[in-house]
Amino acid sequence: MPETSPYHRLASLAAPCTRREFLWRSGGGLGGIALASLLGSEGLLAGEKPSAQAGSTRPNWAGHPALAFPRKARRVVQMFMAGAASHVDMFDYKPALKQHDGRPWDPGEKVELFQDGHGATFASPWQFRPYGQCGKLLSDIVAPLGAVVDELAFVHNLVGKTGVHSQATLLQATGFNLPGFPGMGAWVSYALGSENENLPTFVVLPDLRGFPSNGAKNWDSAFLPAQHQGTIVRVGAPNPIEDLFPPPSGFVTRGGEAAGLRVLRELNQAHALERPGDARLEARIRSYELAARMQLAAPEALDISKEPPAVLARYGIDSSTKQWPKDINAAEEADIFGRKCLAARRLLERGVRFVQIWSGCDNGFPRRNWDSHEDVKRDHEPLALGFARGAAALIQDLKQRGMLEDTLILWTTEFGRMPCAQSGKGRDHNPFCFTNWLCGGGIKGGVSYGPSDEWGYKPADRSKPAQVYDIHATILRLLGLEHTRLTFRHNGIDRRLTDVHGEVIHELLA
């Protein structure tokens, strides 16, 4: 078993007997112990023998029911388009919209819209063209994805619960449409632990111009132990991780820092020696050593200055422009998203388990956000061109490095947008139908699953829509986990990422 980390698997540092106490304290009760079983399971997943130190109080985690399947993917990237990205303008081509463009839109049933934006049928402002061997039709604003479209599997029949941004964002991010539940990355961190103790397991790359709806609730650990919460990494900022380095103070110096940590360690060890049997004291001493290592590892991981210019260009990173235009534009969006994609690759290479990349979050005016009520063309074109460039570059880059086969990528959003126009050029919310795509680790490329109806208004087969639970169940399956058994007991309920739902979409599996 590899050496376990206090950061993610602190408990294993403890003497066997106090490990349990720690787990109790970390908020799990019996469920906590069961869950914590997974904390130590990285070695098991990698096919290694469980630790021999199992005693009567150290449960043997081998054979935990959640570890039910061969693992196809080891790490996950989740790209989240905040504000609700339009499926019918990017991935879900609907000729009917063109045919009926400008004519009243009547799907033959009562339509309840979020902002009552029930205008005429509205053809996508962009052309769709076929790409790859699969011949998938993509719109011009996501054309860069054409180069990797044979790797992508589309799900076109997703349905949400409501058209309210906050609930919808929570639903896609945590599996519940109210706050208080762990983000998917937290569950994955909890289940699989870390591959590099010097970096956080679950990294969030927010849009630095603003958080999405609900902010940190989307990547919270909620009732899972706090070490599983997403750690915000500000790509390009001098202090990319909160408090990684001290602020200018006039008294903290490099030499003083090293000597101070030595004194701290010395005093802490004397203190712990007089208090045997409390594993937390030793673990805390160790956390300072890891902190010092993270101070080296994080800036190195995020330093793109040594990346070849050709790589930077492929990601759309443009360091020559110092001042971007005031209005939203594709080059700036590509630069912003591309930097996060490149950072994601570098973090994944170094063992980060889950990276969540946000696009278009600042829900204000002027919009730099996907919530195109007023003008789809104005917002979607730069945002889509921006994300597609970085996403395509990341997929190609991972493939080149042999990492795509065990890196799973999910592209998602809150919900879709309506086939009809709102205020002429915009589209209202459509929680009744939207698109996700997946790629990499164990996914069958070139697949389009679950067609929507002729308008992209609802799934073609309304009796069997896909839901976020199915996407999450599929992802967990590819990570080797049975989604119904990955549970954590909280307030008397064995909570799951997939609530009481979820079916693996086998059509997506390679």
Added chain:
Amino acid sequence: MRCRAQSRRVRARSPAGLLAAWTVLALAAGPSGLAADPAQDQSPPPPATTRQVGQPKDSQPTWWSLRPLRRPSIPESDGAGSGLRNPVDAFIRARLRAEGLGPSPEAGRRTLIRRVHFDLLGLPPAPEAVDAFEADPDPRAYEKLVDRLLSSPQYGERWARHWLDVVHYGDTHGYDKDKPRPNAWPYRDYVIRALNQDKPYGRFIQEQIAGDVLFPDTEDGKVALGFIAAGPWDLIGHAEVPESKVDGQIARLLDRDDMVANTFNTFCSLTIQCARCHNHKFDPVTQDDYYRLQAVFAALDRTDLAYDTDRAVGDQRKSLEARKRGAAAARKELEAQITRAGGKELEGLDKQIAEAKKAGKEGARPEFGWHSAIEAAADTVKWVQVDLGEPVAIASVIYVGCHDDFNNIGAGFGFPPRFRIEASDDAGFQKDVTVLEDQTAVDLPNPGVTPRRIEVGGKRARFVRMTATKLATRQNDYIFALAELSVLDADGKNVALGAPVTALDSIEAPPRWGRQNLVDGYYYGLKPKTPPAALAALEDQRRQLVSRVVDAGVVQRLEAAKREAEAATAELAKLPAPKLVYAGAVHYGEGAFAGTGPSGGKPRPIFVLSRGDVRHPGKEVSPGTVPFIPDTPSAFDLPPEGGESARRAALVRWLTDPRNPLTWRSIVNRVWQYHFGRGLVDSPNDFGHMGQQPSHPELLDWLAVEFRDGGQSLKQLHRLLLTSASYRQASTADTGRKPGRRAEVIDADNRLLWRMNRRKLEAEALRDTVLAVAGKLDLTPGGPAFQDFVIDKPDHSPHYEYDRHDPEDAKTHRRSIYRFLVRSQPQPFMTALDCADPSMSVERRCETLSPLQALALLNDKLIVAMSKHFAARVEGMAATPRDRVIAAFRLALARSPTPAEARALASYAKEHGLANACRVILNLNEFSFVD
């Protein structure tokens, strides 16, 4: 492990659902504390009678938490000299004896005073207090100490934090946009006050659910209702989506769910919310019961509840508001009558009039004026000033309010009710200040967009400043805005035109808002457009049409109703402003978020929803609760027209019924947990089948009965627990001795309390202690929360920017209980230290140790700044590095350093400075852990 695996199997297998789960689980119920050691399993409760849902009279619940409370007898002690201090010890020792274990010796006095200080106050003891306590010859010195701490005002501040964890209190709404909730804090202060006053627990419950009904003449009866509204609120789901839409219904369903769940998790330790979609799988809660509880809260929304502290004023306001509502209703009815009578012709005319009015408005220019940053409190002082370039003999100053339709405010938007205007040659207004107008003593009625003029008489000055001392209300927040500030010289020339404008802060959102708009010579209504002749003609035409289609009496009654509403409004404006608390209350709103107020506060009908889906309502249910008190049906016996308040009163009667099996066990268990580090039941929010069983069931019941029947005094309960020998034990396992070794093997995680548990300080206690030892802690109690962030983009989705906060800002050096809690953007330092998430009920703090936590304690700007202050403080206390280290240790750790510790730190301080040495002390394990 075993318990969990079994429950899953049972769930998968139980076709008969609830009943099967109930009985099988009762049999399969797992071990109590010693879960991993099957030899220690308690016998399962007897299967007894099979319990039917709906509770037949003769049945006895089999599950421990639903059995009626009975006072157990106190176990026999093992003779004299056993060291028992009170009955708590008898129960603890009996269980230890049964396992062949014994207690640990009593901790030393220095350990005890530090332990009990953090436990009761969340603050460290002063070195002098430690010395005095150690030297006190009185054998009751410890009891005196406990009494002293219990009467400290800091006790309530410490323990209120525990309560707010459970009720998931926050200062913003959460969800999308996450707007501030500036009137949440009175509830937080209520909790502190109630604890300090040692309010009987039953009364504490009653006030939080139905204080307005049961104690209508008290302030506490109103502010306590903040409990119902403590959790998050989906602003968009309410304010932008009406209840007629599916999304609007879902938002309101989830909102009530939070109210029901908060009530039951908090007071009963029962997770009732599972029953929203189906009958509870493990506990005897049906969907009907659950929706009966939703019916209890069905009239309420989360809203600012206005209340008066003066009863006479309150009565007057009530009657005026009733008059206003009556007039509004009459007006609505009469207008509808006219609309009907006027038919198509009137409809067309109204459309034309609306268009003509709109055309008239378009003449207004978009430069509204200057706008300050937005504040959560009205008493924030703000200023804006113009620089005339050189001293000018000022004849007069003219200033004008803004016009913005935001929140339907219109004329006078942002005009502060209290302010002063001054002139000076000093840009900082520190010297030679002449006051031109002082309106700081009483509120000035809003002048709207009418220019106000001050005659100055030739006083020379270069700068003119307007300072707001009480900000204008915007929505739930406060601002200062002004359209124009003109300074006229003797020739009547506006010398301020285009002059540089500075302000304490300002929102630059061109073209509408900007500093330069203040001196652009334009304000709303500058050249009031006389209504175009066309509009006047249309309005004339309308009057004629109306007089043709309805009786003159209708028109007269309409005019009278308008006058009546105006008169009531004017009377209301004369009353002193009511106080506000964000609470669960009947909401009087308009548009999508109307609430039930406009329809008389009548509860919304509540239906049992198939699978929790608002699109599939089943039968309607009446208010009620779960049938856990024998002979008490789940539906409340209320007259059908009893109104909503009767429902909450009935729920409170049930919650505080002495026969309620959950309420009393729940609270004593919580208090026990905060003292001992773990509850007797280790799932304090869940006493159901998926929760834990008590480690000491008789002790739990004894405490619950004692508490219930002995005045329901929390302070009395604290005293009992804190003065027990069990609490006073040492926390370090003496594994060198045989008993210690045996205990480590049998009960390594100390469920049986053969020693005390070492406590890791929570985020708040740690932050407060850092401020305290640095000599910076401000103990000012109560009031609006301090904000350790800057709000950017307050108009749309506020960004809460912690990195822009200055750690030297003394306003933020108050106790952490007074911190402004943002749901979407948690404070990074506190989050790293595992502070509670205000979006969910936190029954017990998560306790982690991570490199991110180490980084926060090393590098957070607060720690770095306070290290410097800590060093300056001990520099003033002693002369040599060694003595300073001793002083610092005594402040931070309540003890002197060992010679080795003093040597190491003093030599480090000599080389790298005392501030660095102090920073090391704040990072010591001993600083974060309390023995």
